[in-house]
Amino acid sequence: MAYxxxxxxxxxxxxxxxxxxxxxxxxWVWGLVAGPPARRRVQPKPRTRKAPAPGKAAAKPARQPAAQPTPRQPWALTRWLSRRHSALPLASLALILYGLTRVVEFGMTQRPLSPPPGYHSLVDVLGWAAAALLTLALLNLLARWRCREG
Structure with a gap:
């Protein structure tokens, strides 16, 4: 069964x-053949201010709006991470494999024969690799959120 x-x-x-x-x-090949997708940006309409009515005087002088700080561009590492879409599927695969090997390890401990040498360390390494890939997938999702167009 374990085999x-x-x-x-x-x-x-x-x-x-x-x-x-x-x-x-x-x-990737289809992207090379078809060419890059056309990206259109919608230009925002300029805001027009209505002139105050001639008969009404402003009670208070108009306050100057506070200068809006321009948003900073994401770092190059963040932009690079946001373009990588492979971390989540690989993390899911590693997590499934880790779960299966843990089940097999439990089954091997229930039989009278001992497991092959190094199997427990293999399970540990696979668990750490799954944890690292899940962390990378989380960083990838955060980078995509930071670099989203909007």
Whole structure:
């Protein structure tokens, strides 16, 4: 049973990774063939102020509006992270594989034979890799939020 779970997880991860590579490569090639998408920006209409009525005098002098600080541009690292869309799928895959290996590890502890040497350290490394990829995916989502056009 453990062999089927481990080899099935391995086959799933290899097929998922190859499918993902083919999908991203296809989108990249299609982007080269089709050209960059046309991005149109809508120009805001200039605001017009109404002139006060001639018979009415202003009771208070008009206050000068406070100068609005211009928003700062995101750093180059933030812009680079916002363009990477692979962290979340890879983190999900690593998390699923970590869960499966933990189940297999539990099954191996319930049988009388000992698990192969180094299996527990493999599970630990896979867990840390999943945690690192989830952190990277969170940073990626935050970078996308920071660099969103709006």
């Amino acid at each position: 089927v779970l481990v080899m099935g997880g391995l086959a799933l991860s290899v097929s998922f990774t190859l499918g993902w590579v083919l999908w991203r490569s296809g989108r």
